[in-house]
Amino acid sequence: MNDRLARVSLMRLAEPDDTVMGRLVAAYGPEAAVAQIRAGRLDPEFVRWFADVHRNGSGGARGREEPMERLDRLLASWSARLEGTDPGRDLAEGERTGARLITPGSPEWPTQLDDLEELRPRALWLWGEANLRLSCVRSVAVVGSRAATPYGAHIAAEFGAELGSRGYGVVSGGAYGIDGAAHRGALAGGTPTVAVLACGVDVTYPSAHHDLFAAVREQGVLVSECPMGVRPTRPRFLIRNRLIAALSRGTVIVEAAVRSGAINTAGHAVALNRHLAAVPGPVTSDTSAGCHRLIRQGAATCVTTPEEMIELVGTIGDDLAPELRGPVLPRDTLSAELRRVLEAVPARTGAGPATIAVTAGVDLETVLSCLGGLAAAGYVERVRRGWRLRPGGP
Amino acid sequence: MNDRLARVSLMRLAEPDDTVMGRLVAAYGPEAAVAQIRAGRLDPEFVRWFADVHRNGSGGARGREEPMERLDRLLASWSARLEGTDPGRDLAEGERTGARLITPGSPEWPTQLDDLEELRPRALWLWGEANLRLSCVRSVAVVGSRAATPYGAHIAAEFGAELGSRGYGVVSGGAYGIDGAAHRGALAGGTPTVAVLACGVDVTYPSAHHDLFAAVREQGVLVSECPMGVRPTRPRFLIRNRLIAALSRGTVIVEAAVRSGAINTAGHAVALNRHLAAVPGPVTSDTSAGCHRLIRQGAATCVTTPEEMIELVGTIGDDLAPELRGPVLPRDTLSAELRRVLEAVPARTGAGPATIAVTAGVDLETVLSCLGGLAAAGYVERVRRGWRLRPGGP
Structure with missing residues (x-):
C-alpha cells in the first residue's frame, strides 16, 4: 500500500478532527500508521508519548477514563473502520466521477x-x-x-x-x-x-x-x-x-x-x-x-x-482602501473668516457692512474685503439696503 | 457691573469658540475683561502672553498677519459689539420668557x-x-x-x-x-x-x-x-x-x-x-x-x-451588559461522544449498534451505553431494524 492509498484509507478511518490520528500520521507517515492499525498494535514510543501527554493533563481531559483505555478504544474504532475500507475502490470511484485526489506534496496541494x-x-x-x-x-x-x-x-x-x-x-x-x-x-x-x-x-x-x-x-x-x-x-x-x-x-x-x-x-x-x-x-x-x-x-x-x-x-501599503469622504461643498473651501462673514450675511433683506461686522465679530475692513471676495465667487450680492445672500448660491 | 451682568455681556461680545476671549475671562474674570474691552486697552501682561504664544507658533497660525494686528482686530470687534449690548435688558428678557441664567458657581452649573x-x-x-x-x-x-x-x-x-x-x-x-x-x-x-x-x-x-x-x-x-x-x-x-x-x-x-x-x-x-x-x-x-x-x-x-x-x-463591574447568547438547544448539552453517536443514528430506517459504531468512529460498548442514554432522553428509539432518531426529537 503506497502513501496515496494509505491516505485514502485514513480518510475513512478517523474523523478529520481526530488529533491522535493526526499525530500518528505526522510521526510515522500514512503507510506505517495504517500498518500499525492493521496489526492492532501502535508503536510503543507513540503509546508512551500519548501516556505522557495525558499524564501531564495537556491532551484534553476525558473524565475518569485512563489514557491507555482511551487509546485502546481509539485503536479499536480505527480497526473496526479499517476492515470495511477499500481504498482502491474509493480511488476508482472518485476518478470515475471526474474528481481528483491531492495529498500533501501534490503540486496542487495548498x-x-x-x-x-x-x-x-x-x-x-x-x-x-x-x-x-x-x-x-x-x-x-x-x-x-x-x-x-x-x-x-x-x-x-x-x-x-x-x-x-x-x-x-x-x-x-x-x-x-x-x-x-x-x-x-x-x-x-x-x-x-x-x-x-x-x-x-x-x-x-x-x-x-x-x-x-x-x-x-x-x-x-x-x-x-x-x-x-x-x-x-x-x-x-x-x-x-x-x-x-x-x-x-x-x-x-x-x-x-x-x-x-x-x-x-x-x-x-x-x-x-x-x-x-x-x-x-x-x-x-x-x-x-x-x-x-x-x-x-x-x-x-x-x-x-x-x-x-x-x-x-493585502500587502501593506499596496492595497489601501480609498478613504471615504463626504462631498466637498464649495462653502467648505472658504477660509474660516470668509465663512464667518458669509454666515452673517442675511438671506433676503440686505444688511450693511457695519452690521455684518458686528454679527460676524470681525472688523469693518475685514468685512469689506471678505464681501468683495464672496461677491466675486457668487455667494453674496449687493442690494439696495446692503448685502444679502445671492439666491441660488454660487 | 457684576459678574452675572458681565457674563451676559460677554455672551454677545464674542463667539463661544473665541479662545482668546476665553483666556481673557479665565485670567481676569468677566467683570475685568469687560472693563478692559470697554477701555479699549488689554492688560499689558495679557498682550505679552498673546505675543509669546503666537511667536512660538502654538496659538494657531493665521497667515501673514502679525500677532499684534490680530489682537487689535479682535479687540476692535469686541468693542464694536459691546457698544450695542444691554445686559440688563438681556437678563430681563430671558426672565420674562421664563428662562433662567446660570453661571460657573451657580448651584445648577454642571x-x-x-x-x-x-x-x-x-x-x-x-x-x-x-x-x-x-x-x-x-x-x-x-x-x-x-x-x-x-x-x-x-x-x-x-x-x-x-x-x-x-x-x-x-x-x-x-x-x-x-x-x-x-x-x-x-x-x-x-x-x-x-x-x-x-x-x-x-x-x-x-x-x-x-x-x-x-x-x-x-x-x-x-x-x-x-x-x-x-x-x-x-x-x-x-x-x-x-x-x-x-x-x-x-x-x-x-x-x-x-x-x-x-x-x-x-x-x-x-x-x-x-x-x-x-x-x-x-x-x-x-x-x-x-x-x-x-x-x-x-x-x-x-x-x-x-x-x-x-x-x-457606567461604573466598571456594576453595569455590565448581559452577554448575548444564542438559544441553548438540548442537543448542545450532550457530551461530544453522545453527540457523535447521535449524529450516526439514521433518521428513518434503523441501524444496528455495530453499524452506528463504525459510522461514529467509537467502539461498540460506547455505542450501547450512549444509545441507552439517548433513548432515555428521547433522542432515539428502538425499531425493528435497530435504532433510529425519534420523530419529533426529545
Missing part, C-alpha cells in the same frame, strides 16, 4: 494547510476545472449565515464579485444564504471560487445547489476531505470550517447569529492567525448580532466594503 | 463643563423644569444625522427610552432626525432630557419642533449659550456640539454620514476624554458610514444596545 498541524487533512478530493493552489494563494473566505437576509445576500454577492474582479479567489462553504451568494458573486465576476464541502464532492448538499455546484466545477473547484458519497453531519460542518479559514488569507463574516457555524469559522481564522473581519448590519437583525459581537470583542475588524477587506489581507 | 477650559461657556440660559446639573450628572448624549432613516430613528428612540428607564439622562441637540427621536424616547420613558440648542432657548429651531421643545421644557430642560432671540448659524451648530459632548459621560452616534455634525460631536467627545460609541447599521446606508468609520478607526466602540452603552459609561 501548503497553507500545513498551518493546521495535527488537523491538516489527510488528503483532499477536488472536483472542478480550477487549480486549488492557484485559486487560494490570494484568496478571501466569505462566509455567514444560512438564514441570510436579503441585505446579507446582497453584500455577500457584492464581496464575491468585487474580490474576484480584484484578483482574489473567493472561498466559501457552498451552503445556503451567504455562502451561496458569495460563490454566485464570484462566478458572475468570472473568478474561480472554491467551495469546501462537509460531504463528498459528488454529494449535492443542499440539493437545491445542484446548478450552483455545477457552475463552481466549471469555473472553480469543489473541495472535500470526505470520501465520495459521504453525507454531511453536523460535526463535519464544524470540522470543515477550519479548511475554509486555513485556505484563505482572511475570513469575512457577512452575517451570522451569535451562535452559528460562521462564528466557528471565525474562531479557526483567529486560531490560525488569519485576518478576521465582520460586516456590520442593522442592530435590529439577529443575523448581524454575531458580527457585531466579534467587532465589539476586538476579534474582527469592521469591514464595510470589499476594498477594505483587501486592505486588510 | 462642573463637568470646566473640562472645556478656554471653551467653557461664559454662561448658560436654561428653560425647563429639570435641574440641569442633576439631569447630566449621569447622562449619555445620543446624537446623529438630521436625515435619519426609519432604522436610525427607531434605534435613537429605543436608546432614549431605555437609557432613561435605567436612570441615565439623555442629552441631545434638539434637531430633526436622531436628536428628536432620542428626546422623544426619553420623554416617553418619563426621564428628563436635555436639549442643547444652537440658538436662543426662546427660538424654536427647527420650527416643527415646537411641541417637542414644549415637552422638553415640561420634563427636561432647554440649554443655550446664546442670548435670547439669537438665530442659529452653521458655525454655532458646530460650536454647540462641544457642550453636548462635555455635559454627558459619553456620546453615542446612532447614524451619521461620513461628513456630519455628529462626527464633529464625536471629535469633541474624544478631545474631552469622554466615552465615544457608534451604532452600526447597514453598510449600504450612507447615514451609517460615519459610524462605521469611527468604529474602524478605533475611535468609537461598537454598541448595539442601550445596555452596552451603559456598560461603557
